[in-house]
Amino acid sequence: MSDDATPKTTNPLAGLSLTFLAADATAGTAPIAAAAASGGPVAAPVVIVGSGPAGLTAAIYTARANLAPVVIGGVVGGGQLMITSEVENYPGFPDGVQGPELMSLFRRQAERFGARIVDADVDRVELGSRPFRLWAAGVEYHADAVIVATGAEALWIGLESETRLRGRGVSACATCDGFFFRDKEIAVVGGGDSALEEALYLTHFASKIHLIHRRDAFRGSKIMQARAASHPKIQLHLNRTVEEVLGAEHVEGLRLGKTDGPGEEELKLDGLFVAIGHRPNVAVFRDWLETDEKGYLRADGATTASNIDGVFVAGDVDDHRYRQAVTAAGEGCRAAIDVERWLEAQQAQEVQRAQGAPEATASGARTATSR
Numbered sequence: 001m002s003d004d005a006t007p008k009t010t011n012p013l014a015g016l017s018l019t020f021l022a023a024d025a026t027a028g029t030a031p032i033a034a035a036a037a038s039g040g041p042v043a044a045p046v047v048i049v050g051s052g053p054a055g056l057t058a059a060i061y062t063a064r065a066n067l068a069p070v071v072i073g074g075v076v077g078g079g080q081l082m083i084t085s086e087v088e089n090y091p092g093f094p095d096g097v098q099g100p101e102l103m104s105l106f107r108r109q110a111e112r113f114g115a116r117i118v119d120a121d122v123d124r125v126e127l128g129s130r131p132f133r134l135w136a137a138g139v140e141y142h143a144d145a146v147i148v149a150t151g152a153e154a155l156w157i158g159l160e161s162e163t164r165l166r167g168r169g170v171s172a173c174a175t176c177d178g179f180f181f182r183d184k185e186i187a188v189v190g191g192g193d194s195a196l197e198e199a200l201y202l203t204h205f206a207s208k209i210h211l212i213h214r215r216d217a218f219r220g221s222k223i224m225q226a227r228a229a230s231h232p233k234i235q236l237h238l239n240r241t242v243e244e245v246l247g248a249e250h251v252e253g254l255r256l257g258k259t260d261g262p263g264e265e266e267l268k269l270d271g272l273f274v275a276i277g278h279r280p281n282v283a284v285f286r287d288w289l290e291t292d293e294k295g296y297l298r299a300d301g302a303t304t305a306s307n308i309d310g311v312f313v314a315g316d317v318d319d320h321r322y323r324q325a326v327t328a329a330g331e332g333c334r335a336a337i338d339v340e341r342w343l344e345a346q347q348a349q350e351v352q353r354a355q356g357a358p359e360a361t362a363s364g365a366r367t368a369t370s371r
């Protein structure tokens with residue numbers, strides 16, 4: 001289970017005396033920096049990949065269980081809430097909270113209990129045997145259990161002109177770029193809550209927002225639809241598709257196709273915000289973990305267990321149905337509890353093996369190497 005050179009700590013978890021791969025949780029990321037310098041692996045009972053609401057909630061719970069989690073949070077940590085403006089539906093914030101502020105609060109809370117957060121991307125994993133091995137920014141990590149909470153990222157329409165003019169008037173982040181469109185005329189494309197929310201947020205800057213959707217009805221929540229439809233700065237364009245973003249050096253307009261009849265039309269404007277959904281971040285895990293027909297990681301449903309024993313999944317990377325900060329946080333909590341119980345079960349089995357007794361299966365934990 002462990003590398004003999006690794007300092008061991010004893011964890012009084014649930015009355016069991018577990019021997020972990022833990023580094024000193026109170027020492028923050030210093031041991032990780034030291035390992036990076038020496039080229040040696042960093043060992044931890046649990047490594048969490050991702051630092052959105054799911055990853056950081058898992059970090060809070062596993063840190064409070066004295067599991068000294070290492071969170072490999074991504075170069076741009078914090079997940080989708082970092083590019084969200086006002087969050088009005090996260091419980092506990094009756095006046096709303098900015099997405100980045102909420103994530104910084106999550107992070108502070110996780111660090112307060114000893115979670116070690118590394119701002120790097122995982123570029124390779126080996127999940128075929130334990131300890132699991134992960135690599136990020138040239139450092140190798142060993143983990144008894146892994147929680148994958150890598151979230152999902154924004155989708156693009158896929159037009160050549162959209163790619164060419166990205167950063168020159170085309171954006172997928174109203175919070176990041178809205179400021180640049182003060183008193184300008186712009187468009188938002190999409191029919192879900194993201195598009196409605198972006199359009200409403202952009203009313204703080206733009207003089208007019210064209211909200212373009214390819215069908216005759218939005219799929220976003222009724223309250224957001226009503227707000228967008230009644231906003232004096234927002235004009236709805238239903239049954240319209242963006243066929244081309246016009247402009248050589250920067251956005252000058254859009255060529256729209258019609259889904260309810262023949263013909264095309266053009267809009268003259270200065271910016272386009274694409275808000276058409278997300279893709280789960282599964283690339284480094286694809287060779288190891290099962291995905292569903294939409295490409296999202298598959299958890300077993302009753303728990304957050306993946307098809308590999310000891311690897312758990314949480315948040316938007318396995319959820320294309322709810323995709324809320326609060327549901328992601330809830331999944332992070334579930335994954336942390338699943339890890340805690342799984343580690344207990346592993347330890348109990350080790351004790352039984354040492355005593356020569358037949359193996360027992362702990363409630364809620366799976367013992368096969370795959371399902």
Ligand code: NDP
Pocket residue numbers: 087088089156157189190191192193194195197214215218219220221275276277278321322323324
């Ligand atoms: P959704 O998947 O809900 O919506 C994507 C929209 O983009 C759909 O209307 C879809 O059209 C349209 N679309 C997809 N591909 C294209 C394309 N190539 N060209 C044009 N249009 C396209 O994604 P969202 O990001 O809006 O929302 C995801 C989840 O997150 C939802 O559950 C939502 O409720 C939630 N959310 C909640 C928020 C909040 O409560 N504050 C804020 C943002 C999101 P079609 O309808 O035809 O499929």
